[in-house]
Amino acid sequence: MAMSLLEIIQLVGYSAGAALHLWIGKLLLTKRRRTVERILLCLTVAIGLWHASNLFLTLYGSLGLARWYASLRMAETIAVVTITLAYSLLLHIHLHLWANARQRPLTRFERVRVYLSYIPLLFLTIAIPPIWTEPYAPMLERLSHLVLPFALWAAYVLALVAVTDLLIARNVAEANEKSLMRTLAISFIFVAILMLAAYAFNLGGGTIWAGYLRIAANLGSLLPTSLLAYHIYRYRYLELIIERSLFVAVFAIIVLIGYLYGVRLFGDWLTSRYGLREGVIEPLLIIALVLTAVPLHYRLRRWVHELFVRETEIYRNLLGEAGTQRWSWERLPQFLDLAARKMEEALRLERVQFIIPRVSDHELERDWEERLLQRIEAQEMIENDSLLAEHGWTLARALRWESELLGVMLVKASEFTSDVYAALEVVARQIAIVVRDCRLVEENLKLERELAEGERLAALGQMAATIAHEIKNPLSAIKSIVQVMREDERLQVDYKRDLDMIIGETDRLSRSLAQLLGFARKPSAEERSRSDALVQNLIALFRAEAQRRGVNLELRADAACELDAQRTIALRDSLSNLISNALQATPAGMSVRVELFIEDETLCCRVSDEGHGVPAHLRERIWEPFFTTRQRGTGLGLAIVRKRMEEIGGAARYLAERERGACFELRLPLRDRTSARSL
Template sequence: MTLLEALQLIGYSLGAMLPLWMGYLLFKQRLGVVTIQKLLLGLGICMVGWHAGNLVITLRSLLGMEAARWDLLLRSANTIAVISITVCYSLLLHVHIHLWASSQSRELTRIERIRIYLSYIPCLFLVLVVPRIWTGSYHPMIAKLSDFVLPFALWIIYSLAVVSITELLVAQRASSISEKRILRTLAFSFIAIAVLILASLGLGLGQGTIAGQYLQTFANLGSLLPSALLAYYIYRYRYLELIIKESLIVATFAAVVLAVYVYGIRRIGDWANARYGLRAGVVEAILILALTLLAAPLRGWLERKFRALFERETALYRDVVAGISAQAGQYRQLPELLAAIETQTANALSLGRVRIFVRSDEEANAATQIGDSDLLNILEAAETDHIRVIDDEALRRLDYNIAYVLSREDRNSGLLLIEAPPNALTPDVRAVLEVLAGQIAIAIEDCRLVEENVRLERKVAEGERLAALGQMAATVAHEVKNPLSAIKSIAQVMSEDEQLKAQHARDLNLIVGETDRLSKSVTQLLSFASRQPPAAMPCRSDELITNVIDLFRAEAAERQIDLRSSLEARIELDGVQTGAVRAALSNLVLNALQATPVGGRVIVSCVTQDHSIVFAVSDTGPGISPAVQAKIWEPFFTTRQRGTGLGLAIVRKRMEEAGGAARIVSQNGGGARFELRLAVSEARR
């Protein structure tokens, strides 16, 4: 057996068995239900036909079979080979038209459908080619169909050129680096095969020589590349990877053993017999025994190589999970961590979109993004049904294919939402995403614990700072309050003297007014420094607002401002809550009256939301800029020339002491709205 014959035997055998085995697996698992999968299955069948036909012809030559005796078999093999290779390149174009449309996530256009029909025009020539194979005496396929060789070679070159360009264009749109590399490799491989076919069949280089026979054999074996394309799709979409991997190991191992036997054992036996007169059979037996001993290590080496080739994506999955676990401590804020996980997961697993929806107290009360309320409902339904993977119509209406519940120790913190083509969500990818969901849940809880610790540390530090400020304020207030009282008393006594009043009335009135203003500032300082929240008699929320408005109605009328109320809730408040809300509303209404221009409006309202009551003070003033909003709650921060900067600090402090919260809702130039929120029990509603 010559090297050329061995190359043909091994190449055509692999070319026939590999696509046959893959096609069998596809058919057995009923994967050929999508258009592109059916086309790939057909492509594999054509490859089996082409290589099987060439294998039969090669075996006839190797076994020395007479052409006349095996005429029917040889003509049948030529017919199957010609039909298979003709349909093969039409199917190859068909597959790549679908591949291009799929890369853009769209259906086929009308022009693309016309191109598909046109790609099958060469099949019409089979009507002329097949009868010629069966007429006259038997001759090899190339000799029998010599008139059609050049046109068909040009058709193959055109097809491979189109396929290569399509592969390169799809590679540019691919998001995965490994996918880009594979597509580009296939494209250049198709170009190389086109050059071989042009040199062998188109230009007839080396015709009639040994080099020409090798060139033609390589050109024929070049059609193994569609089998490589089929293997790529099976690998890319993770269909039956382990079975295919084992089949490749077995096939490659068999090819290596056959090559070693033919060109190693046989040649060494013949050489030993000719040179030293040793019996060739004994030498071959000894070498076969040695090959048997080396078979296990050789198969292990091949298995490791194929594992490195076909399991690199599995290693990538492990890297993704490990990377996310390691990154959890690198981000200070939870949104930063979630954004990094979303980006890395989408890129690493070639997914269209990844979003992590985290449930928080605010999101439970009111959805902050469009569709968040629907996601919250989906999460609650999953909790009720005790499911971890969600794949239903409600999720698809939100443009997601699948979702995984982020759960840790029976606590569900959110959803891992995935949008991707169905083929991308293979069993391996789903398994990795399920593991990833658990890691993300752990990372979220850890990040929240870190944030909570930081918040508590800041709160303790802020408390210590405020305590120091309060102590200082109390000291200053006590030192100033008594002298102020004395000054005011002296000024009032002097004003009772008619002679002094006539001469210094304006000055005395100024002294009394300024001492009153300073006394109010001192009162604010003492209120801020007080560690005991002021208590009052229990009161209903509507009565409390009415009392506060009555207190400021005269000042509002003096400023020509419309002061009104909107009472939608009547909740009984306890003494601490009443005292805190009265002090907070008084500060807020006073600030609103001072900020609202003549003819403006100030509205004090109260409503119930879920299990809370919300008091609000809204005005039509200039509003508060975003830059100032971040500082207005700080003690001693003020935008007025004669203000203490304690009003809003006291508001927040009193509300927190009562178990509530204060916040601002403002648009610059559109007025300001301050809200006071208190939790209330069902019994008091």
Template sequence: MDLLLYIRLFGYTLGTLVELFWMVVILGYRRRRNFERVFFFLCLAFFLFFGGSLLALNAQIYYPQPPPGVEGFAIAIISAGLSMSPALLLHLHMEYADTRGLLRVKRWKRGVLALFYLAGFDLALHRIPLLWRAGAFDFTGPGNSLGTGFAIVLSVALAWCAGWERRFATAAPDKPQRYFHWTLLFFFAVAFLATAVLHVAPYRIPRQTSEALETVFSLLPILPFAVLMDLVYRKNFLQIGRQKNLLYAVSATFLALLYLRLVHRVGGWLEPLLPPEASASILLFVLVIFIEPLQRVLGRILRQTAHLEMDRVQKLITEIHKEARQGNVTGLIHFIERRIKEQLELREVWLDLADGKSPAEPRSEEPRAALAFDPREFPILRGGQTEEGVLHIEPHGAIISGDTRAALEFLCEQLPGALDLCRLIDEKLRLERELAERERLALVGQMAASISHNLKNPLGSMKTILQVQLESPELPESIRGEAKMLLEEIGRLSAKLNQLLQFSRPTVRRGEGVAHCDAAAAIEEVAGVFSHEAERRGLKLSAALKGAQVQVAVSAEALNDILSNLVVNALEATPSGGSVSVSAVEEGGNLCVLVEDGGPGIPSALREKILQPFFTTKSQGTGLGLAIVARRVAEFSGKVEWESPVKDGHGTRFKVTLPVERAEK
């Protein structure tokens, strides 16, 4: 055999193994992006070309006249792979541009790809049967057999890909990727020129030169795939680098296959001197010499990998503990999920705590049900026994590398300490805020009591004088109207001062004295007092006393304050013609008092603020009504809840749960 035949034999074998290597890596990694899917099919197309060429070349070597079935099969797979390669090359570049954010106009993408794919399918469907029947196929330069149409489509695709590579090179984030894309640009430029010279140019090239050029051209695709291996391993290109165990395993497998192929070839060459079994035994025994050096190299690589991984995990743990000092458990959970996902390059991460304080919604744009492709669970144990929670992770591929698994297990051992630190700081901050709020409210109460004390007497004197003046028949009508208006304003101001006094009154906890009252009587009294105000506003105020025939463990004054403030709020919120209802029902040994209005409801943005002191949406409100309700209910270990809207997008229902007085046995 001549040198060119050996070069083709070795090159086709290497090309077949390289494409098979990438197909196995992509299938094992299984990152769910269109880029990886198109890359797989491009590797499959080149695998068909190299595999078919290798099959045809071996048939020519081993058979004086190759079997028609073998040649026909080789023609079919070579033609199928080459027919689809232009469309797949262009599609791969467009998908990569999309992942890099460089594909700005996507409307024409489908049209262009559809045109190239239709051209490839048409060429495969019409050309392969003709070549099969003719039996004449140029295995050295298969592009010649596919015709000028294939050469033109391939030339356009190569030129377009070269343009994309120029854009990728200028936008590359680092030097290795920049060099890779400039290399690919040179590769596509050379491939374009070779296609034009070998398949489109009108002049003929000498056969020996043509065969040499065709051989080089057919083996040219091996170069970028081999360079890509190095970039993926050393620079984590395409984000496959963390799956190094997958790369090691596949590389070792294919090196073993190559060595076995070499053993077979050398056995054939030495057959005149030694039996093939003897030469194979010698070559396999030679491997023993390399076991110790190989062990040292692998040990050094594994140690370096372990040290790098531990450094990365220690840095991540330091970041988590720093975030834990913020005292926000929910924020810490989000931070843990985000940083583990970024640092370990996982598809999705979410943390579920046993105390139920994990965020209820998934932190990804996709629904969690759609994310759960093949999630793994790593328990977070306290002291190696009590389960604190579970860390769910989903890798991009089908497997988790050993170093990633070890890193996740070590992280799960450290997370309970960070969570405890965050909870302690959260509790400390909560107590500090509560203490500061109580101090502020105490100061406000003192100020309110002082203001009320200093203003109530003058206001009372002014009110008395005005009432006396209004009883005088000599008072002019113009002044009488203004005096009535002034009297109403003094009454409103007195009501606000009374609210301030109510709020500033010291809290009396339940258990310091006996307090109870008749709930039905209190509801009836409040309804009677505010019935005139309801009529004035054009509202209907109703009271249902059926469920209120019990004694509640609340003082009459406190229950009156609670009901009065709720009813006043309901009357002010309900438009004219609406209704306000007060009812009570006994549930689980407690009395539930319900106050429902027909107003517009509470906006969702304000629901967390309505019980805060001095928060109001009214132009003349003090913001103390509901704060007084919450405070008085808390004095007797009750609970305030609300629902809004109640029906048809309107209405608010306040539910106050109060303890029932127990009869002594």
């Protein structure tokens, strides 16, 4: 006796339900990091076991086996337990999804609702004993008095989670998650209607349609689960990946349905209608199915490609490129160009470009890009905007990692479908991950360089301190002896010029030794000071030397702020070196200017001269210890400046925009903005 259509639907439906749910459960088994994932794992396993137990009951009845009552009772017990547990888990997971959408943990009331959602499990104490104690009968006959309450409970749960999904869709920002929640809500409402029609109102009772309606209600869980599987495959929802082989299996099930019922039913109809010979029509139809399988497979593959694969191939290729090569910050533009070309080809876009600010946070080359970054900080996407249209773009999408804005993706296209919007969202997330990884690599390399430079400077400082201490005592002895010799009148007459030269050179060497010791030592604690008073005192100290060299020393102090001991020492050492260098580099009759002001909540001090300036090819090397362009210099002045400023969280830089002379700037972020003021 041939299987009926109802039996085929049961067989295929329960098989697909068991396979799909248990397969998703297998994927979730490798995750289990978050509470939502763990609850979803329990839910998919419960529904999968429910489908598997119904599949066993269907096969048992279709094969006409002897009554193995123990196996039947066990399958029915599993079916009752898992379907009861499934609706409680459905409520449980939606409470967590709602809390996650609001970006907060469960409230106390929601935690109470979690426990209340499992109260229906108590009714298992009423439902399970009759399965094992009473004479065997189909499950729905023995538990007929519980069918209506359960149908009402199931419809209530489905309606409640549907409303929850709609509310979640209003709170989430991502387009694909918003679409998922809305379609899930519609599917839950549809399944609730089927449950009420089949089990509460018993529509079609006494007819064959009642059986189809109940099977549709039983297989209703396939609808939301299929939607979930679709989003997992296409958008990597919950960071899961479903292989294409699963969809190949679905295609095989479709062919199986066509063979088991379609071909046989059509063959029987031809035989009865036209009196054709039995046993001949079915092989002919199978041959026709085989002949049409190739073009059918080609068309189906194109359809699946459009539905599932086209957009996912983009980020799969991008992930492959990102994974097979180690992209650095310098090579990031190459990767972004590759990503833009792939997106243009796959999504049929006119043009794609990425704007990624540099790690050093320097100003963007074009002012409109900076304005665009500021505007997109508070939103995910900008479309049909005057700023974009002015520069030839249609859409801008933020590249974010968690809450940090890493850049912007610009797209030009004549129109956007919902699939393209979803693909752009997924690709933007993948690009943001690559940019973040490149930044982490760059920051790690920068930190390693700073550590290596710090170790080198520490070694140089130790060496400088050792040398300075070894030379200082003999130098002091030489100077003392020469000073005693100058008191001798006979020597003073014959060797005055030589003795003065020795004392002058010993003084110069003492200053060099002081610089060496200054480079090696750490700042000591001193009294606090005000920035304007500190600069005025330094100007007073250097005034005599400026007059001796014939250089005008000018001061403009337009700001005052309190400096702690460490900052006082660092700023005084740095300014002393800069003013000393400026006086040595400035010809007589020219000027050295010192300026103190506040800019962007930063204390700034500039020292500018009217000398020859610094050649462009030496501007990076001037900060290196022991690098000097003067014949008798130590090369430690600017190294001390940068070292001292970095120790207090500041910075020293050379300003190259001047036409004549050199200009150095010290920048120190203000800690207490209330005490800082402009004068």
